[in-house]
Amino acid sequence: MNLLLDIGNTRLKWATEDQGQIDESHACDYRQPGCLASLERAWRGISVSRNLAIASVSEKQVLDSLIQLGQTLWPQCRLLIPQASAAAFGVTNAYQQPEKLGIDRWLAMIAAHNLYPGNVCVVDCGTAVTLDVVRADGRHLGGLICPGLNVMKQALVSNTADLMFTQRSYDTELGSATDVAIANGVCAAVIGLIEHTLSKLDADYRLVLTGGDAAYLVDLLRVSVSYDRDLVLKGLSIFCRGDANL
Numbered sequence: 410m411n412l413l414l415d416i417g418n419t420r421l422k423w424a425t426e427d428q429g430q431i432d433e434s435h436a437c438d439y440r441q442p443g444c445l446a447s448l449e450r451a452w453r454g455i456s457v458s459r460n461l462a463i464a465s466v467s468e469k470q471v472l473d474s475l476i477q478l479g480q481t482l483w484p485q486c487r488l489l490i491p492q493a494s495a496a497a498f499g500v501t502n503a504y505q506q507p508e509k510l511g512i513d514r515w516l517a518m519i520a521a522h523n524l525y526p527g528n529v530c531v532v533d534c535g536t537a538v539t540l541d542v543v544r545a546d547g548r549h550l551g552g553l554i555c556p557g558l559n560v561m562k563q564a565l566v567s568n569t570a571d572l573m574f575t576q577r578s579y580d581t582e583l584g585s586a587t588d589v590a591i592a593n594g595v596c597a598a599v600i601g602l603i604e605h606t607l608s609k610l611d612a613d614y615r616l617v618l619t620g621g622d623a624a625y626l627v628d629l630l631r632v633s634v635s636y637d638r639d640l641v642l643k644g645l646s647i648f649c650r651g652d653a654n655l
Contacts, residue, residue: 418535519648528613
């Protein structure tokens with residue numbers, strides 16, 4: 410059995426996996442006190458016999474603490490920390506310095522290319538929104554990055570006097586209160602980025618959406634969407650069981 414960890418800018422997502430089958434995923438905010446202790450309690454009942462596979466864009470101390478916990482619980486397992494490369498699992502990286510590409514983006518592209526035939530546009534909606542375009546032959550054309558929904562909201566709140574934010578849902582309609590107008594405005598900005606990019610591409614692309622805020626956007630987009638909440642974990646699973654040269 411493998412344990413898969415996707416460590417983002419604020420959240421940790423994890424799941425166990427065996428022979429390509431990923432169990433139900435779990436998520437927590439690792440900035441919260443007691444997070445590591447909660448993970449230790451949850452993981453003590455798990456037998457990880459093969460790989461502790463980690464994708465991390467977090468600070469080094471967060472990664473190190475999770476590695477230490479994993480190696481304490483399962484000293485016999487292999488530590489697998491994939492890095493972006495020029496090519497792997499059928500995907501060719503567009504970056505001139507491939508290692509500079511975020512590992513979460515790389516894994517999401519690899520998973521989308523291997524699981525969804527044809528051209529794909531992969532959008533990960535988290536602290537940042539990342540968009541990457543991959544042709545059916547695996548050629549990565551490049552990507553876009555913008556602030557995520559919460560980051561855009563917080564930027565407005567922190568730089569605007571006397572503004573209290575209570576709106577917790579999203580739409581693209583005109584708002585009749587400031588908090589609603591902000592929430593809907595940032596949502597419309599992200600949707601506009603996605604739909605504008607798709608409209609400029611020279612062929613049809615399947616939109617594959619993932620990330621913590623992706624569920625807010627699925628029903629608001631005017632294009633067909635494949636929503637895959639565990640896309641990065643699926644990319645880790647592919648690394649665990651396959652040959653990266655394929």
